[in-house]
Amino acid sequence: MALAATQVSDTKSESAVAKTASSELIACPNCDWLYQARIPEEGGRAVCKRCHTVLITTRQEAGIRILALGLAITILVAAAVFFPFLQISAAGIGNRASLLDIATSFRSGALVLVSAATVMLIVLVPLVRTLLLCYVLGPIVFGRRPAPHARIAFRTAQELKPWAMTEVFAIGCAVALAKVTDLARLEFGPAFWMFALLSVFVVIHDAYVCSWSIWKSLEDAE
Amino acid sequence: MTTAKEAGLVACRSCASVWPVAQEHCDRCGARLVSRHETSLQQVMAWWAAGLICYIPANMYPMLVTETLTSTQRNTIVGGAFEIAHHGEYGIAAIVLIASVLIPISKFMAIAYLCLSVHRHSAQSALGRQRLYEVIEFVGRWSMIDVFVVAILSSLVQLSVVASIHPGPASLTFALSVIFTMLSARSFDTRLIWDRSDCNNNELTEAA
Structure with missing residues (x-):
């Protein structure tokens, strides 16, 4: 269930990552895994693939x-x-x-x-x-x-x-x-x-x- | 497919944003940035030891002193739970025993296990240990129940000579023990579990 709702994608390559520390990147606070942040649909949530920590939740209003x-x-x-x-x-x-x-x-x-x-x-x-x-x-x-x-x-x-x-x-x-x-x-x-x-x-x-x-x-x- | 550390970056644990490794403070939320808390385990064990030291008198001294017309009764944590069970309130007695005995003791064991496993580069599942950590962090605060019960009773049951309840010394040491173990769990840097685990690859294929 939680995994199905995952909306964060893994960073494609290290070169893209190393360019700048942009606000587009998000790192799991619990396991340090790096993602390209993408905001999930309303009511959905983005879950870390490695440690299953909920990174982003969106709720209406x-x-x-x-x-x-x-x-x-x-x-x-x-x-x-x-x-x-x-x-x-x-x-x-x-x-x-x-x-x-x-x-x-x-x-x-x-x-x-x-x-x-x-x-x-x-x-x-x-x-x-x-x-x-x-x-x-x-x-x-x-x-x-x-x-x-x-x-x-x-x-x-x-x-x-x-x-x-x-x-x-x-x-x-x-x-x-x-x-x-x-x-x-x-x-x-x-x-x-x-x-x-x-x-x-x-x-x-x-x-x-x-x-x-x-x-x-x-x-x-x- | 990498961690922030391997990419030469440092992640902010407070707001999840990512910065160059040399940066000291997060530009987004202002928190101090540390790639890995190298002294994390020492901090954890220091709070852990303080919690354990306080937990011993918390169980030996009375938590509640009940004075009635005829008698004065001093109850320790476990004694109080048995007293409740004696009145037939088994559910409540179970809550007290779980919150004041089972949770603290399993918390002491779990924190020690997590520290040892990180220190020894354990091959145990990192995900399992992460889960264990989350459970510890979640249940820790529930141990405060008994302290709150003492607070409620000693303010409420003040019926001059008929009955009065006073807090015993154990209420202080028990509260301290709970606070210290919460601080202990919070000082633990969970990223160490993942760094030093050898089974990263397994979990990745599982998640893919």
Whole structure:
């Protein structure tokens, strides 16, 4: 399947390659194989023949969809941070926690580091990444010149990708529920459902981001 | 039919563009250009060792301290999973065990194997090893589940004397262990797998 969709052709000869490092060439970041870049048809993808890494994906109106999802993610993160996330009650005593409380729950000594890491991984990194992508893609989608420092912004967004752990946190909630079932009664707050939706949006959002296409359009727009 | 290196070029790992080998920074995205990270394996093993060192106390010290009216309970990672299983939630217990024990341990073994295989110019299939690397990179972050569970529980279960949960020291070392192994996997230059594999030709005919 993946191979059938391959649209990159091998470079014909070394002499053609050695002439200049033109933007027409594309090298697989994982195995260094060199190709003459050819943009696949809409909805198709270009796959490295040697290591099967996806090099280019094209989706209809990816730019505007990334922007729309980015906006939705920003709103959901902001809301999910402040509304109560989970509520608990036992023996007449109750407690509710927002994402902010959860992220700052390690209060003593070195455990503050864990707290900082949690805030980063589940709130800050996904939010910053989304905002950076909007910043980079906004002007391009609307046919303007790229924003200042758009390249650094996009590179940072791509570097942050593995550190955005929204969906991991969602599974963590399920485990937390199971752990306290015999201790107290747990209920979901409104922010929990926002967060569940958020996890889905983040995954779709990532699927639309094709690094090569965005670099290309950044370059073309300048 | 060649690699960027053999063509006298250097590829940018951040944006896949190609430049003359002497160039230091990518003109398209600004990333530093390195044809092959020669010290990649040392970096990988350094992070790997740091991760392994942190993983040991992460399993010996309690992850969660649960205080109720009558008792104080300290649970390690594995102890906590058995506790959940004891309540009949086998699926959840399995998630915890997979995320906090199976994934980290197989990750330690897989990274060590990949480094050794590159170092010894292994004849194992390069494609297979590339796949293994991709799996490691994908599953690594899922180990953070247990840290997040501790964060959720210790902020939520604060019911004065009835019940309260506090994070134990293992939550710090475990989080560090996960972060170090993620950094370890990310420092690995997968192009080394392909450079030093003898089976390039086989794969080419397969792909043609």
